[in-house]
Amino acid sequence: MGVRSLVDRILSVADGMLTGMRIADHIAVLDRDGRRLADVAERAGIDADVPTCPGWQVRDLLSHLGGVHRWSASYLSTGNARPFTDEEGAAFFAPVPDDELVGWFRDGHRALVDALAAADEAMICWTFLPAPSPLAFWARRQAHETAIHLADAESVITGVPEWAPTFAADGIDELLNGFFSRSRSGLVADPTVSMAVAATDADAAWTMNIGPDSRRVVAGASPADLTVAGPAAHLYLLLWNRRGTEGLDVQGDRTVLELWRERARI
Numbered sequence: 001m002g003v004r005s006l007v008d009r010i011l012s013v014a015d016g017m018l019t020g021m022r023i024a025d026h027i028a029v030l031d032r033d034g035r036r037l038a039d040v041a042e043r044a045g046i047d048a049d050v051p052t053c054p055g056w057q058v059r060d061l062l063s064h065l066g067g068v069h070r071w072s073a074s075y076l077s078t079g080n081a082r083p084f085t086d087e088e089g090a091a092f093f094a095p096v097p098d099d100e101l102v103g104w105f106r107d108g109h110r111a112l113v114d115a116l117a118a119a120d121e122a123m124i125c126w127t128f129l130p131a132p133s134p135l136a137f138w139a140r141r142q143a144h145e146t147a148i149h150l151a152d153a154e155s156v157i158t159g160v161p162e163w164a165p166t167f168a169a170d171g172i173d174e175l176l177n178g179f180f181s182r183s184r185s186g187l188v189a190d191p192t193v194s195m196a197v198a199a200t201d202a203d204a205a206w207t208m209n210i211g212p213d214s215r216r217v218v219a220g221a222s223p224a225d226l227t228v229a230g231p232a233a234h235l236y237l238l239l240w241n242r243r244g245t246e247g248l249d250v251q252g253d254r255t256v257l258e259l260w261r262e263r264a265r266i
Helices: 003-016 023-044 058-078 086-093 098-118 134-156 165-181 232-239 255-263
Strands: 193-199 205-210 215-219 226-230 249-252
Touching: 023 058, 023 098, 023 134, 058 086, 058 098, 058 134, 098 134, 134 165, 165 193, 165 205, 165 215, 165 232, 193 232, 193 255, 226 232, 226 255
Parallel strands: 193 226
Antiparallel strands: 193 205, 205 215, 226 249
């Protein structure tokens, strides 16, 4: 490994858990995807149904994500070291008049991007998933929160977002090694089943063992009850239950995928 490659690898470990993503990369994707989401929402209209979120209209999508952006930015701006109470959190999701909703969303998104860009890398605040630092956590989490909801917005106009394989693989890693590494999850199976996921356009693969009361994720595509391979962006949306298996290579027991669809909830 050359000196430049070694330095890049060390920086990636510090910022992005060996996924190849850095804090600045996450902020850039968040910035782009949030602006695109607002444009799509404006084009579709706030009354439009969101196919990937049954029961939601575009207004619900904007209200939810706009509140999440404000909630997240508040941790960064205040250095709050504890989670907000339900009452405190509700303030970020106060109803907004329909004719102000898109502008309100844009303002909250801009404030979050600016807060991340201005934050000191040594800042401390509350987080809820493993990360090299609070700033790395919030940049990554909000980049993927916004990316998945951009997919929801795009579904209204039958579009699909485009992401670099590295970013999509990073999102899969956050989902498997972040959200599903937590003890509280309804994703369980008895007897234990296994699922391998392999990106064909990135050097990234994972194998998850789903047991009666926990999950274990290891790097690489080991022999498993079900193996799913394909472009990282397709796998990213599949695992977030935003698309089906079309265009993917699915081998093995498909009931494992049915289990995922039913119980893999965030």
